[in-house]
Amino acid sequence: MASVLYSPAIDVIASAGRLVLSPFLTGPLLLSATYYPETVRQIVSSVAKHLPEQLGVLLSSVPQSSAITALRVLVALGLIRTVNGALNTIASNSWRLGAAKGWNWSNEIAVVTGGSSGIGKGIVERLVALGVRVAVFDIQDLPKEMQGDARIRFFHCDVTSSESVAAAADAVRRELGHPSILVNNAGIAKPMPILKTSEEYLRRIFGVNVMSLWFTTQQFLPRMIQLDKGHIVTVASIASFVALATAADYSATKAGALAFHESLASEIKHQYKAPSVLTSVIHPNFVKTPLLDDFSGRLERAGVRLLTSDRIADEVVAQIKSKRGGQLVIPSSATGISAIRGWPTWLQELLRDAVAKGAVKP
Known part of the structure:
Protein backbone atom coordinates (compact mmCIF):
# COMPACT_ATOMS: atom_id res chain seq x y z
CA MET A 1 0.00 0.00 0.00
CA SER A 92 5.38 31.64 -9.29
CA ASN A 93 7.26 34.27 -11.29
CA SER A 94 5.73 37.52 -10.01
CA TRP A 95 3.02 37.25 -12.69
CA ARG A 96 5.63 37.50 -15.43
CA LEU A 97 4.74 35.77 -18.71
CA GLY A 98 8.25 35.00 -19.93
CA ALA A 99 11.49 33.73 -18.44
CA ALA A 100 13.71 36.06 -16.40
CA LYS A 101 16.30 37.89 -18.47
CA GLY A 102 19.99 38.59 -18.00
CA TRP A 103 21.27 35.04 -17.50
CA ASN A 104 24.56 33.96 -19.09
CA TRP A 105 25.61 30.57 -17.73
CA SER A 106 29.35 30.99 -18.30
CA ASN A 107 29.24 34.13 -16.14
CA GLU A 108 27.11 32.69 -13.34
CA ILE A 109 28.34 31.46 -9.95
CA ALA A 110 26.39 28.90 -7.91
CA VAL A 111 26.62 27.75 -4.32
CA VAL A 112 25.44 24.20 -3.65
CA THR A 113 25.24 22.99 -0.05
CA GLY A 114 25.88 19.29 0.46
CA GLY A 115 27.44 19.16 -2.98
CA SER A 116 30.00 16.43 -2.32
CA SER A 117 27.60 13.49 -2.58
CA GLY A 118 24.13 12.33 -3.54
CA ILE A 119 21.72 14.77 -5.15
CA GLY A 120 24.04 17.71 -4.50
CA LYS A 121 26.91 16.08 -6.39
CA GLY A 122 24.63 15.49 -9.37
CA ILE A 123 23.49 19.11 -9.31
CA VAL A 124 27.10 20.34 -9.22
CA GLU A 125 28.08 18.15 -12.18
CA ARG A 126 25.15 19.36 -14.29
CA LEU A 127 25.70 23.01 -13.46
CA VAL A 128 29.36 22.69 -14.42
CA ALA A 129 28.34 21.05 -17.71
CA LEU A 130 26.15 24.11 -18.29
CA GLY A 131 29.21 26.35 -17.86
CA VAL A 132 28.45 27.60 -14.36
CA ARG A 133 31.22 27.96 -11.78
CA VAL A 134 30.19 26.17 -8.58
CA ALA A 135 31.17 26.62 -4.94
CA VAL A 136 30.47 23.49 -2.89
CA PHE A 137 29.68 23.93 0.82
CA ASP A 138 30.10 20.65 2.65
CA ILE A 139 31.82 18.98 5.60
CA GLN A 140 32.76 16.06 3.32
CA ASP A 141 35.65 16.54 0.91
CA LEU A 142 34.95 16.54 -2.80
CA PRO A 143 35.12 13.10 -4.44
CA LYS A 144 38.32 12.58 -6.40
CA GLU A 145 36.65 12.82 -9.80
CA MET A 146 35.54 16.38 -9.02
CA GLN A 147 38.76 17.67 -7.47
CA GLY A 148 40.55 18.45 -10.73
CA ASP A 149 37.75 20.53 -12.26
CA ALA A 150 38.68 24.21 -12.40
CA ARG A 151 35.00 25.23 -12.34
CA ILE A 152 34.42 23.58 -8.95
CA ARG A 153 35.70 25.10 -5.72
CA PHE A 154 35.30 23.37 -2.38
CA PHE A 155 34.72 25.28 0.86
CA HIS A 156 34.63 23.31 4.08
CA CYS A 157 31.47 24.53 5.77
CA ASP A 158 29.22 23.39 8.58
CA VAL A 159 25.88 24.80 7.43
CA THR A 160 24.45 24.55 10.95
CA SER A 161 26.86 27.31 12.05
CA SER A 162 26.18 30.89 10.97
CA GLU A 163 29.85 31.70 11.58
CA SER A 164 31.02 28.84 9.34
CA VAL A 165 28.58 29.85 6.59
CA ALA A 166 29.65 33.50 6.83
CA ALA A 167 33.32 32.56 6.57
CA ALA A 168 32.70 30.34 3.54
CA ALA A 169 30.54 33.03 1.92
CA ASP A 170 33.26 35.64 2.39
CA ALA A 171 35.75 33.28 0.77
CA VAL A 172 33.44 32.70 -2.21
CA ARG A 173 32.92 36.41 -2.77
CA ARG A 174 36.65 37.03 -2.46
CA GLU A 175 37.80 34.18 -4.71
CA LEU A 176 34.97 33.81 -7.22
CA GLY A 177 32.56 36.72 -6.93
CA HIS A 178 28.93 37.12 -5.93
CA PRO A 179 26.80 34.00 -6.53
CA SER A 180 23.61 34.34 -8.55
CA ILE A 181 22.40 30.81 -7.80
CA LEU A 182 21.97 29.23 -4.37
CA VAL A 183 20.91 25.59 -4.07
CA ASN A 184 20.02 24.72 -0.49
CA ASN A 185 20.39 20.98 -0.86
CA ALA A 186 22.13 19.82 2.34
CA GLY A 187 19.98 17.48 4.39
CA ILE A 188 20.20 14.61 6.84
CA ALA A 189 17.78 11.92 7.97
CA LYS A 190 17.87 9.01 10.37
CA PRO A 191 14.64 7.04 10.85
CA MET A 192 13.82 7.02 14.54
CA PRO A 193 10.66 6.97 16.67
CA ILE A 194 9.85 10.17 18.53
CA LEU A 195 10.48 8.61 21.94
CA LYS A 196 14.00 7.57 20.94
CA THR A 197 15.11 10.82 19.30
CA SER A 198 17.82 12.59 21.29
CA GLU A 199 18.01 16.33 21.80
CA GLU A 200 21.47 16.33 20.22
CA TYR A 201 20.15 14.81 17.01
CA LEU A 202 17.08 17.07 16.96
CA ARG A 203 19.30 20.13 17.09
CA ARG A 204 21.49 18.67 14.35
CA ILE A 205 18.70 17.82 11.89
CA PHE A 206 16.92 21.15 12.39
CA GLY A 207 20.27 22.90 11.96
CA VAL A 208 21.09 21.16 8.67
CA ASN A 209 17.61 20.94 7.16
CA VAL A 210 16.05 24.24 8.30
CA MET A 211 18.28 26.77 10.05
CA SER A 212 20.91 26.56 7.32
CA LEU A 213 18.34 27.97 4.89
CA TRP A 214 18.40 31.24 6.82
CA PHE A 215 22.19 31.31 7.16
CA THR A 216 22.94 30.85 3.44
CA THR A 217 20.12 33.06 2.21
CA GLN A 218 21.12 35.89 4.54
CA GLN A 219 24.59 35.79 3.01
CA PHE A 220 23.69 35.72 -0.69
CA LEU A 221 20.21 37.23 -1.11
CA PRO A 222 21.19 40.91 -0.52
CA ARG A 223 23.35 41.05 -3.67
CA MET A 224 20.62 39.28 -5.69
CA ILE A 225 18.11 41.89 -4.54
CA GLN A 226 20.52 44.69 -5.42
CA LEU A 227 20.85 43.34 -8.99
CA ASP A 228 17.26 42.06 -9.19
CA LYS A 229 18.66 38.77 -10.43
CA GLY A 230 19.17 35.40 -8.78
CA HIS A 231 17.67 32.00 -8.12
CA ILE A 232 17.33 30.33 -4.72
CA VAL A 233 16.42 26.64 -4.87
CA THR A 234 15.23 24.83 -1.74
CA VAL A 235 15.33 21.04 -1.81
CA ALA A 236 12.45 19.90 0.39
CA SER A 237 10.65 16.54 0.14
CA ILE A 238 7.33 14.81 -0.38
CA ALA A 239 7.48 14.69 3.43
CA SER A 240 6.63 18.39 3.31
CA PHE A 241 3.05 17.20 2.80
CA VAL A 242 2.97 13.68 4.28
CA ALA A 243 4.19 13.18 7.86
CA LEU A 244 6.20 9.97 8.06
CA ALA A 245 6.11 7.51 10.95
CA THR A 246 9.60 7.15 12.53
CA ALA A 247 10.59 10.42 10.83
CA ALA A 248 8.69 13.16 12.64
CA ASP A 249 11.88 15.22 12.83
CA TYR A 250 12.56 14.93 9.09
CA SER A 251 8.92 15.63 8.17
CA ALA A 252 8.87 18.69 10.41
CA THR A 253 12.05 20.08 8.86
CA LYS A 254 10.77 19.58 5.32
CA ALA A 255 7.44 21.21 6.15
CA GLY A 256 9.56 24.03 7.52
CA ALA A 257 11.56 24.18 4.29
CA LEU A 258 8.34 24.63 2.32
CA ALA A 259 7.18 27.41 4.66
CA PHE A 260 10.60 29.05 4.28
CA HIS A 261 10.32 28.97 0.48
CA GLU A 262 6.82 30.44 0.47
CA SER A 263 7.71 33.26 2.87
CA LEU A 264 10.95 33.97 1.02
CA ALA A 265 9.15 34.29 -2.32
CA SER A 266 6.61 36.66 -0.80
CA GLU A 267 9.24 38.83 0.90
CA ILE A 268 11.35 39.11 -2.24
CA LYS A 269 8.33 40.29 -4.22
CA HIS A 270 6.65 42.58 -1.71
CA GLN A 271 9.28 43.72 0.79
CA TYR A 272 12.33 43.93 -1.46
CA LYS A 273 10.62 44.64 -4.80
CA ALA A 274 12.93 42.28 -6.70
CA PRO A 275 10.57 40.33 -8.99
CA SER A 276 13.38 38.84 -11.07
CA VAL A 277 14.95 37.04 -8.12
CA LEU A 278 13.56 33.54 -8.58
CA THR A 279 12.68 30.95 -5.95
CA SER A 280 11.99 27.25 -6.46
CA VAL A 281 11.17 24.43 -4.06
CA ILE A 282 11.70 20.79 -4.96
CA HIS A 283 9.73 17.93 -3.43
CA PRO A 284 11.30 14.58 -4.37
CA ASN A 285 9.62 11.35 -3.39
CA PHE A 286 11.80 8.73 -1.71
CA VAL A 287 15.30 8.85 -3.23
CA LYS A 288 17.83 6.03 -3.09
CA THR A 289 20.67 7.80 -1.27
CA PRO A 290 22.75 7.01 1.84
CA LEU A 291 20.06 8.91 3.81
CA LEU A 292 17.66 6.01 3.19
CA ASP A 293 20.08 3.16 3.84
CA ASP A 294 18.34 2.31 7.12
CA PHE A 295 14.92 1.71 5.61
CA SER A 296 15.14 1.66 1.80
CA GLY A 297 14.77 -2.13 1.84
CA ARG A 298 11.54 -1.91 3.81
CA LEU A 299 10.15 0.70 1.46
CA GLU A 300 10.99 -1.35 -1.63
CA ARG A 301 9.38 -4.46 -0.13
CA ALA A 302 6.28 -2.36 0.51
CA GLY A 303 6.11 -1.50 -3.18
CA VAL A 304 7.67 1.98 -3.13
CA ARG A 305 9.78 2.70 -6.20
CA LEU A 306 12.82 4.72 -5.13
CA LEU A 307 14.01 7.56 -7.33
CA THR A 308 17.67 8.07 -8.24
CA SER A 309 19.81 11.06 -7.32
CA ASP A 310 20.43 11.66 -11.02
CA ARG A 311 16.69 11.96 -11.68
CA ILE A 312 16.37 14.69 -9.04
CA ALA A 313 19.53 16.50 -10.16
CA ASP A 314 18.29 16.52 -13.77
CA GLU A 315 15.02 18.18 -12.78
CA VAL A 316 16.61 20.70 -10.41
CA VAL A 317 19.05 21.90 -13.06
CA ALA A 318 16.31 21.90 -15.71
CA GLN A 319 14.35 24.23 -13.41
CA ILE A 320 17.36 26.53 -13.13
CA LYS A 321 17.87 26.45 -16.90
CA SER A 322 14.24 27.43 -17.44
CA LYS A 323 14.99 30.80 -15.77
CA ARG A 324 11.69 30.44 -13.91
CA GLY A 325 10.77 29.81 -10.30
CA GLY A 326 8.20 27.27 -9.18
CA GLN A 327 7.27 24.27 -7.09
CA LEU A 328 8.17 20.81 -8.38
CA VAL A 329 6.95 17.47 -7.08
CA ILE A 330 9.08 14.60 -8.39
CA PRO A 331 7.73 12.49 -9.98
CA SER A 332 4.94 14.69 -11.34
CA SER A 333 2.54 11.75 -10.96
CA ALA A 334 2.69 12.37 -7.19
CA THR A 335 1.68 16.03 -7.48
CA GLY A 336 -1.75 15.30 -6.02
CA ILE A 337 -0.10 14.49 -2.68
CA SER A 338 0.54 18.23 -2.25
CA ALA A 339 -3.21 18.68 -1.69
CA ILE A 340 -3.36 16.19 1.19
CA ARG A 341 -4.13 18.85 3.81
CA GLY A 342 -7.36 19.58 1.98
CA TRP A 343 -8.41 15.92 1.87
CA PRO A 344 -11.00 14.52 4.29
CA THR A 345 -9.34 13.37 7.53
CA TRP A 346 -10.19 9.71 6.89
CA LEU A 347 -8.47 9.79 3.51
CA GLN A 348 -5.39 11.50 4.97
CA GLU A 349 -5.21 8.85 7.66
CA LEU A 350 -5.47 6.02 5.13
CA LEU A 351 -2.49 7.47 3.28
CA ARG A 352 -0.42 7.88 6.44
CA ASP A 353 -1.32 4.32 7.50
CA ALA A 354 -0.20 2.99 4.13
CA VAL A 355 3.11 4.85 4.23
CA ALA A 356 3.77 3.85 7.86
CA LYS A 357 3.56 0.16 6.97
CA GLY A 358 6.61 0.65 4.77
CA ALA A 359 8.52 2.78 7.24
CA VAL A 360 8.00 1.03 10.60
CA LYS A 361 10.06 -2.03 11.38
CA PRO A 362 7.93 -5.22 11.56
Whole structure:
Protein backbone atom coordinates (compact mmCIF):
# COMPACT_ATOMS: atom_id res chain seq x y z
CA MET A 1 0.00 0.00 0.00
CA ALA A 2 2.93 2.36 0.46
CA SER A 3 3.18 2.28 -3.33
CA VAL A 4 0.38 4.85 -3.27
CA LEU A 5 3.22 7.43 -3.18
CA TYR A 6 5.12 6.20 -6.20
CA SER A 7 4.92 3.04 -8.26
CA PRO A 8 5.27 2.13 -11.96
CA ALA A 9 1.49 1.68 -12.15
CA ILE A 10 0.87 5.23 -10.93
CA ASP A 11 3.32 6.55 -13.53
CA VAL A 12 1.49 4.69 -16.30
CA ILE A 13 -1.91 5.94 -15.12
CA ALA A 14 -0.61 9.52 -14.86
CA SER A 15 0.88 9.36 -18.36
CA ALA A 16 -2.39 8.02 -19.75
CA GLY A 17 -4.27 10.80 -17.95
CA ARG A 18 -2.02 13.48 -19.44
CA LEU A 19 -2.61 12.04 -22.90
CA VAL A 20 -6.39 11.83 -22.53
CA LEU A 21 -6.56 15.37 -21.12
CA SER A 22 -4.39 16.88 -23.84
CA PRO A 23 -6.52 19.33 -25.84
CA PHE A 24 -4.07 18.84 -28.70
CA LEU A 25 -5.41 15.28 -28.97
CA THR A 26 -9.04 15.62 -27.92
CA GLY A 27 -9.61 18.91 -29.79
CA PRO A 28 -8.96 17.50 -33.29
CA LEU A 29 -10.92 14.36 -32.38
CA LEU A 30 -13.92 16.47 -31.37
CA LEU A 31 -13.78 18.51 -34.58
CA SER A 32 -13.51 15.34 -36.66
CA ALA A 33 -16.42 13.63 -34.87
CA THR A 34 -18.57 16.77 -35.23
CA TYR A 35 -17.91 17.72 -38.86
CA TYR A 36 -16.77 14.45 -40.44
CA PRO A 37 -18.86 11.80 -38.65
CA GLU A 38 -18.95 9.34 -41.55
CA THR A 39 -15.16 9.35 -41.93
CA VAL A 40 -14.74 8.84 -38.19
CA ARG A 41 -17.25 5.99 -38.23
CA GLN A 42 -15.28 4.25 -40.97
CA ILE A 43 -12.01 4.68 -39.07
CA VAL A 44 -13.58 3.33 -35.86
CA SER A 45 -14.96 0.30 -37.73
CA SER A 46 -11.55 -0.38 -39.23
CA VAL A 47 -9.81 -0.12 -35.85
CA ALA A 48 -12.44 -2.31 -34.17
CA LYS A 49 -11.63 -5.17 -36.53
CA HIS A 50 -8.11 -5.37 -35.14
CA LEU A 51 -9.17 -5.36 -31.49
CA PRO A 52 -10.32 -8.30 -29.34
CA GLU A 53 -13.89 -9.16 -30.32
CA GLN A 54 -15.64 -7.85 -27.19
CA LEU A 55 -13.66 -4.60 -27.17
CA GLY A 56 -14.29 -4.11 -30.88
CA VAL A 57 -18.04 -4.60 -30.46
CA LEU A 58 -18.06 -2.19 -27.53
CA LEU A 59 -16.17 0.49 -29.50
CA SER A 60 -18.44 0.14 -32.52
CA SER A 61 -21.60 0.35 -30.41
CA VAL A 62 -20.81 3.72 -28.77
CA PRO A 63 -23.42 6.23 -30.02
CA GLN A 64 -21.97 9.18 -31.89
CA SER A 65 -23.76 11.66 -29.63
CA SER A 66 -22.25 10.04 -26.53
CA ALA A 67 -18.77 10.10 -28.05
CA ILE A 68 -19.09 13.79 -28.90
CA THR A 69 -20.33 14.59 -25.38
CA ALA A 70 -17.41 12.69 -23.84
CA LEU A 71 -14.94 14.50 -26.10
CA ARG A 72 -16.41 17.86 -25.17
CA VAL A 73 -15.94 17.06 -21.50
CA LEU A 74 -12.34 15.94 -22.10
CA VAL A 75 -11.55 19.06 -24.15
CA ALA A 76 -12.97 21.29 -21.40
CA LEU A 77 -11.03 19.47 -18.68
CA GLY A 78 -7.86 19.59 -20.77
CA LEU A 79 -8.20 23.33 -21.36
CA ILE A 80 -8.80 23.92 -17.64
CA ARG A 81 -5.72 21.84 -16.82
CA THR A 82 -3.60 23.72 -19.38
CA VAL A 83 -4.73 27.15 -18.19
CA ASN A 84 -4.20 26.12 -14.55
CA GLY A 85 -0.63 25.02 -15.31
CA ALA A 86 0.10 28.28 -17.11
CA LEU A 87 -1.31 30.32 -14.21
CA ASN A 88 0.80 28.32 -11.74
CA THR A 89 3.95 29.17 -13.68
CA ILE A 90 3.05 32.84 -14.07
CA ALA A 91 2.08 33.21 -10.40
CA SER A 92 5.38 31.64 -9.29
CA ASN A 93 7.26 34.27 -11.29
CA SER A 94 5.73 37.52 -10.01
CA TRP A 95 3.02 37.25 -12.69
CA ARG A 96 5.63 37.50 -15.43
CA LEU A 97 4.74 35.77 -18.71
CA GLY A 98 8.25 35.00 -19.93
CA ALA A 99 11.49 33.73 -18.44
CA ALA A 100 13.71 36.06 -16.40
CA LYS A 101 16.30 37.89 -18.47
CA GLY A 102 19.99 38.59 -18.00
CA TRP A 103 21.27 35.04 -17.50
CA ASN A 104 24.56 33.96 -19.09
CA TRP A 105 25.61 30.57 -17.73
CA SER A 106 29.35 30.99 -18.30
CA ASN A 107 29.24 34.13 -16.14
CA GLU A 108 27.11 32.69 -13.34
CA ILE A 109 28.34 31.46 -9.95
CA ALA A 110 26.39 28.90 -7.91
CA VAL A 111 26.62 27.75 -4.32
CA VAL A 112 25.44 24.20 -3.65
CA THR A 113 25.24 22.99 -0.05
CA GLY A 114 25.88 19.29 0.46
CA GLY A 115 27.44 19.16 -2.98
CA SER A 116 30.00 16.43 -2.32
CA SER A 117 27.60 13.49 -2.58
CA GLY A 118 24.13 12.33 -3.54
CA ILE A 119 21.72 14.77 -5.15
CA GLY A 120 24.04 17.71 -4.50
CA LYS A 121 26.91 16.08 -6.39
CA GLY A 122 24.63 15.49 -9.37
CA ILE A 123 23.49 19.11 -9.31
CA VAL A 124 27.10 20.34 -9.22
CA GLU A 125 28.08 18.15 -12.18
CA ARG A 126 25.15 19.36 -14.29
CA LEU A 127 25.70 23.01 -13.46
CA VAL A 128 29.36 22.69 -14.42
CA ALA A 129 28.34 21.05 -17.71
CA LEU A 130 26.15 24.11 -18.29
CA GLY A 131 29.21 26.35 -17.86
CA VAL A 132 28.45 27.60 -14.36
CA ARG A 133 31.22 27.96 -11.78
CA VAL A 134 30.19 26.17 -8.58
CA ALA A 135 31.17 26.62 -4.94
CA VAL A 136 30.47 23.49 -2.89
CA PHE A 137 29.68 23.93 0.82
CA ASP A 138 30.10 20.65 2.65
CA ILE A 139 31.82 18.98 5.60
CA GLN A 140 32.76 16.06 3.32
CA ASP A 141 35.65 16.54 0.91
CA LEU A 142 34.95 16.54 -2.80
CA PRO A 143 35.12 13.10 -4.44
CA LYS A 144 38.32 12.58 -6.40
CA GLU A 145 36.65 12.82 -9.80
CA MET A 146 35.54 16.38 -9.02
CA GLN A 147 38.76 17.67 -7.47
CA GLY A 148 40.55 18.45 -10.73
CA ASP A 149 37.75 20.53 -12.26
CA ALA A 150 38.68 24.21 -12.40
CA ARG A 151 35.00 25.23 -12.34
CA ILE A 152 34.42 23.58 -8.95
CA ARG A 153 35.70 25.10 -5.72
CA PHE A 154 35.30 23.37 -2.38
CA PHE A 155 34.72 25.28 0.86
CA HIS A 156 34.63 23.31 4.08
CA CYS A 157 31.47 24.53 5.77
CA ASP A 158 29.22 23.39 8.58
CA VAL A 159 25.88 24.80 7.43
CA THR A 160 24.45 24.55 10.95
CA SER A 161 26.86 27.31 12.05
CA SER A 162 26.18 30.89 10.97
CA GLU A 163 29.85 31.70 11.58
CA SER A 164 31.02 28.84 9.34
CA VAL A 165 28.58 29.85 6.59
CA ALA A 166 29.65 33.50 6.83
CA ALA A 167 33.32 32.56 6.57
CA ALA A 168 32.70 30.34 3.54
CA ALA A 169 30.54 33.03 1.92
CA ASP A 170 33.26 35.64 2.39
CA ALA A 171 35.75 33.28 0.77
CA VAL A 172 33.44 32.70 -2.21
CA ARG A 173 32.92 36.41 -2.77
CA ARG A 174 36.65 37.03 -2.46
CA GLU A 175 37.80 34.18 -4.71
CA LEU A 176 34.97 33.81 -7.22
CA GLY A 177 32.56 36.72 -6.93
CA HIS A 178 28.93 37.12 -5.93
CA PRO A 179 26.80 34.00 -6.53
CA SER A 180 23.61 34.34 -8.55
CA ILE A 181 22.40 30.81 -7.80
CA LEU A 182 21.97 29.23 -4.37
CA VAL A 183 20.91 25.59 -4.07
CA ASN A 184 20.02 24.72 -0.49
CA ASN A 185 20.39 20.98 -0.86
CA ALA A 186 22.13 19.82 2.34
CA GLY A 187 19.98 17.48 4.39
CA ILE A 188 20.20 14.61 6.84
CA ALA A 189 17.78 11.92 7.97
CA LYS A 190 17.87 9.01 10.37
CA PRO A 191 14.64 7.04 10.85
CA MET A 192 13.82 7.02 14.54
CA PRO A 193 10.66 6.97 16.67
CA ILE A 194 9.85 10.17 18.53
CA LEU A 195 10.48 8.61 21.94
CA LYS A 196 14.00 7.57 20.94
CA THR A 197 15.11 10.82 19.30
CA SER A 198 17.82 12.59 21.29
CA GLU A 199 18.01 16.33 21.80
CA GLU A 200 21.47 16.33 20.22
CA TYR A 201 20.15 14.81 17.01
CA LEU A 202 17.08 17.07 16.96
CA ARG A 203 19.30 20.13 17.09
CA ARG A 204 21.49 18.67 14.35
CA ILE A 205 18.70 17.82 11.89
CA PHE A 206 16.92 21.15 12.39
CA GLY A 207 20.27 22.90 11.96
CA VAL A 208 21.09 21.16 8.67
CA ASN A 209 17.61 20.94 7.16
CA VAL A 210 16.05 24.24 8.30
CA MET A 211 18.28 26.77 10.05
CA SER A 212 20.91 26.56 7.32
CA LEU A 213 18.34 27.97 4.89
CA TRP A 214 18.40 31.24 6.82
CA PHE A 215 22.19 31.31 7.16
CA THR A 216 22.94 30.85 3.44
CA THR A 217 20.12 33.06 2.21
CA GLN A 218 21.12 35.89 4.54
CA GLN A 219 24.59 35.79 3.01
CA PHE A 220 23.69 35.72 -0.69
CA LEU A 221 20.21 37.23 -1.11
CA PRO A 222 21.19 40.91 -0.52
CA ARG A 223 23.35 41.05 -3.67
CA MET A 224 20.62 39.28 -5.69
CA ILE A 225 18.11 41.89 -4.54
CA GLN A 226 20.52 44.69 -5.42
CA LEU A 227 20.85 43.34 -8.99
CA ASP A 228 17.26 42.06 -9.19
CA LYS A 229 18.66 38.77 -10.43
CA GLY A 230 19.17 35.40 -8.78
CA HIS A 231 17.67 32.00 -8.12
CA ILE A 232 17.33 30.33 -4.72
CA VAL A 233 16.42 26.64 -4.87
CA THR A 234 15.23 24.83 -1.74
CA VAL A 235 15.33 21.04 -1.81
CA ALA A 236 12.45 19.90 0.39
CA SER A 237 10.65 16.54 0.14
CA ILE A 238 7.33 14.81 -0.38
CA ALA A 239 7.48 14.69 3.43
CA SER A 240 6.63 18.39 3.31
CA PHE A 241 3.05 17.20 2.80
CA VAL A 242 2.97 13.68 4.28
CA ALA A 243 4.19 13.18 7.86
CA LEU A 244 6.20 9.97 8.06
CA ALA A 245 6.11 7.51 10.95
CA THR A 246 9.60 7.15 12.53
CA ALA A 247 10.59 10.42 10.83
CA ALA A 248 8.69 13.16 12.64
CA ASP A 249 11.88 15.22 12.83
CA TYR A 250 12.56 14.93 9.09
CA SER A 251 8.92 15.63 8.17
CA ALA A 252 8.87 18.69 10.41
CA THR A 253 12.05 20.08 8.86
CA LYS A 254 10.77 19.58 5.32
CA ALA A 255 7.44 21.21 6.15
CA GLY A 256 9.56 24.03 7.52
CA ALA A 257 11.56 24.18 4.29
CA LEU A 258 8.34 24.63 2.32
CA ALA A 259 7.18 27.41 4.66
CA PHE A 260 10.60 29.05 4.28
CA HIS A 261 10.32 28.97 0.48
CA GLU A 262 6.82 30.44 0.47
CA SER A 263 7.71 33.26 2.87
CA LEU A 264 10.95 33.97 1.02
CA ALA A 265 9.15 34.29 -2.32
CA SER A 266 6.61 36.66 -0.80
CA GLU A 267 9.24 38.83 0.90
CA ILE A 268 11.35 39.11 -2.24
CA LYS A 269 8.33 40.29 -4.22
CA HIS A 270 6.65 42.58 -1.71
CA GLN A 271 9.28 43.72 0.79
CA TYR A 272 12.33 43.93 -1.46
CA LYS A 273 10.62 44.64 -4.80
CA ALA A 274 12.93 42.28 -6.70
CA PRO A 275 10.57 40.33 -8.99
CA SER A 276 13.38 38.84 -11.07
CA VAL A 277 14.95 37.04 -8.12
CA LEU A 278 13.56 33.54 -8.58
CA THR A 279 12.68 30.95 -5.95
CA SER A 280 11.99 27.25 -6.46
CA VAL A 281 11.17 24.43 -4.06
CA ILE A 282 11.70 20.79 -4.96
CA HIS A 283 9.73 17.93 -3.43
CA PRO A 284 11.30 14.58 -4.37
CA ASN A 285 9.62 11.35 -3.39
CA PHE A 286 11.80 8.73 -1.71
CA VAL A 287 15.30 8.85 -3.23
CA LYS A 288 17.83 6.03 -3.09
CA THR A 289 20.67 7.80 -1.27
CA PRO A 290 22.75 7.01 1.84
CA LEU A 291 20.06 8.91 3.81
CA LEU A 292 17.66 6.01 3.19
CA ASP A 293 20.08 3.16 3.84
CA ASP A 294 18.34 2.31 7.12
CA PHE A 295 14.92 1.71 5.61
CA SER A 296 15.14 1.66 1.80
CA GLY A 297 14.77 -2.13 1.84
CA ARG A 298 11.54 -1.91 3.81
CA LEU A 299 10.15 0.70 1.46
CA GLU A 300 10.99 -1.35 -1.63
CA ARG A 301 9.38 -4.46 -0.13
CA ALA A 302 6.28 -2.36 0.51
CA GLY A 303 6.11 -1.50 -3.18
CA VAL A 304 7.67 1.98 -3.13
CA ARG A 305 9.78 2.70 -6.20
CA LEU A 306 12.82 4.72 -5.13
CA LEU A 307 14.01 7.56 -7.33
CA THR A 308 17.67 8.07 -8.24
CA SER A 309 19.81 11.06 -7.32
CA ASP A 310 20.43 11.66 -11.02
CA ARG A 311 16.69 11.96 -11.68
CA ILE A 312 16.37 14.69 -9.04
CA ALA A 313 19.53 16.50 -10.16
CA ASP A 314 18.29 16.52 -13.77
CA GLU A 315 15.02 18.18 -12.78
CA VAL A 316 16.61 20.70 -10.41
CA VAL A 317 19.05 21.90 -13.06
CA ALA A 318 16.31 21.90 -15.71
CA GLN A 319 14.35 24.23 -13.41
CA ILE A 320 17.36 26.53 -13.13
CA LYS A 321 17.87 26.45 -16.90
CA SER A 322 14.24 27.43 -17.44
CA LYS A 323 14.99 30.80 -15.77
CA ARG A 324 11.69 30.44 -13.91
CA GLY A 325 10.77 29.81 -10.30
CA GLY A 326 8.20 27.27 -9.18
CA GLN A 327 7.27 24.27 -7.09
CA LEU A 328 8.17 20.81 -8.38
CA VAL A 329 6.95 17.47 -7.08
CA ILE A 330 9.08 14.60 -8.39
CA PRO A 331 7.73 12.49 -9.98
CA SER A 332 4.94 14.69 -11.34
CA SER A 333 2.54 11.75 -10.96
CA ALA A 334 2.69 12.37 -7.19
CA THR A 335 1.68 16.03 -7.48
CA GLY A 336 -1.75 15.30 -6.02
CA ILE A 337 -0.10 14.49 -2.68
CA SER A 338 0.54 18.23 -2.25
CA ALA A 339 -3.21 18.68 -1.69
CA ILE A 340 -3.36 16.19 1.19
CA ARG A 341 -4.13 18.85 3.81
CA GLY A 342 -7.36 19.58 1.98
CA TRP A 343 -8.41 15.92 1.87
CA PRO A 344 -11.00 14.52 4.29
CA THR A 345 -9.34 13.37 7.53
CA TRP A 346 -10.19 9.71 6.89
CA LEU A 347 -8.47 9.79 3.51
CA GLN A 348 -5.39 11.50 4.97
CA GLU A 349 -5.21 8.85 7.66
CA LEU A 350 -5.47 6.02 5.13
CA LEU A 351 -2.49 7.47 3.28
CA ARG A 352 -0.42 7.88 6.44
CA ASP A 353 -1.32 4.32 7.50
CA ALA A 354 -0.20 2.99 4.13
CA VAL A 355 3.11 4.85 4.23
CA ALA A 356 3.77 3.85 7.86
CA LYS A 357 3.56 0.16 6.97
CA GLY A 358 6.61 0.65 4.77
CA ALA A 359 8.52 2.78 7.24
CA VAL A 360 8.00 1.03 10.60
CA LYS A 361 10.06 -2.03 11.38
CA PRO A 362 7.93 -5.22 11.56
